[in-house]
Amino acid sequence: MQLIDTHCHIHFPDYELDAEEVLGSAQAAGIGKLLCVGCTLPDSKLGVAFAQKHEGVWASIGIHPHEAARYVDDDEKLQSFRNLAGSPKVVAIGESGLDYHYMHSNKPEQEALLRFQLTVAQEQDLPLIFHVREAFDDFFAILSDFEGVRGVVHSSTANTATLDKILNRGLYIGLNGIMTFTKDAEQLQAARAVPLDRLLLETDAPFLTPTPYRGRICEPKHVLVTAEFLANLRGESLEDIATATTSNAKKLFNLS
Numbered sequence: 001m002q003l004i005d006t007h008c009h010i011h012f013p014d015y016e017l018d019a020e021e022v023l024g025s026a027q028a029a030g031i032g033k034l035l036c037v038g039c040t041l042p043d044s045k046l047g048v049a050f051a052q053k054h055e056g057v058w059a060s061i062g063i064h065p066h067e068a069a070r071y072v073d074d075d076e077k078l079q080s081f082r083n084l085a086g087s088p089k090v091v092a093i094g095e096s097g098l099d100y101h102y103m104h105s106n107k108p109e110q111e112a113l114l115r116f117q118l119t120v121a122q123e124q125d126l127p128l129i130f131h132v133r134e135a136f137d138d139f140f141a142i143l144s145d146f147e148g149v150r151g152v153v154h155s156s157t158a159n160t161a162t163l164d165k166i167l168n169r170g171l172y173i174g175l176n177g178i179m180t181f182t183k184d185a186e187q188l189q190a191a192r193a194v195p196l197d198r199l200l201l202e203t204d205a206p207f208l209t210p211t212p213y214r215g216r217i218c219e220p221k222h223v224l225v226t227a228e229f230l231a232n233l234r235g236e237s238l239e240d241i242a243t244a245t246t247s248n249a250k251k252l253f254n255l256s
């Protein structure tokens with residue numbers, strides 16, 4: 001049985017565990033493949049370097065919506081990002097999206113940065129990893145301007161109404177440790193309703209450690225706990241969840 005952690009940040013310079021050791025214990029636990037996801041230009045570069053050094057590791061390069069104000073008017077940084085997108089082992093663009101919860105950057109800045117990353121994804125024919133918080137209406141409107149967008153809404157806490165809209169766009173749903181500790185019945189109802197062929201697993205390590213490991217630093221190996229939880233919640237076998245999510249991840253990100 002194999003699982004893929006489609007979203008982690010173990011390459012972050014401030015990750016408190018040793019990334020090499022964490023990768024080793026993930027692989028020993030059957031998590032043979034993982035994606036290191038960038039949130040800024042510098043850590044996207046680190047993610048690419050880490051992926052290029054390790055078998056079974058790929059990189060998604062992205063600029064988080066929180067960072068938009070620092071990037072939208074900086075042509076040099078944007079060009080550097082564009083160049084990085086063509087590097088070996090880059091399999092996706094993201095985290096990109098909209099976050100209206102914290103508003104670290106204003107709406108027009110976030111929109112401009114999202115449109116830029118959608119354009120880069122089209123140029124490179126890559127899928128996207130979306131971070132969307134309290135901004136789905138604007139997100140769907142922007143997406144409509146781009147043909148054939150492929151991708152995943154990561155760390156989904158959608159209810160079934162939003163889930164339906166995401167699925168109608170042909171996007172995948174990424175679920176993580178949140179599902180193991182949420183008290184929100186609507187989120188769990190949506191997690192049950194995700195079609196198996198649209199489901200991806202992730203940890204978002206070092207964040208969102210699943211129950212019963214709350215309080216520890218999250219690692220990719222913890223994706224197994226979320227997989228077990230979802231199998232239970234959805235009335236499916238762990239094997240079925242593993243087979244489907246692994247095949248979905250390989251297909252979306254074109255992993256070998």
Ligand SMILES: [Zn+2]
Pocket residue numbers: 007009037095204
């Ligand atoms: Zn993340």
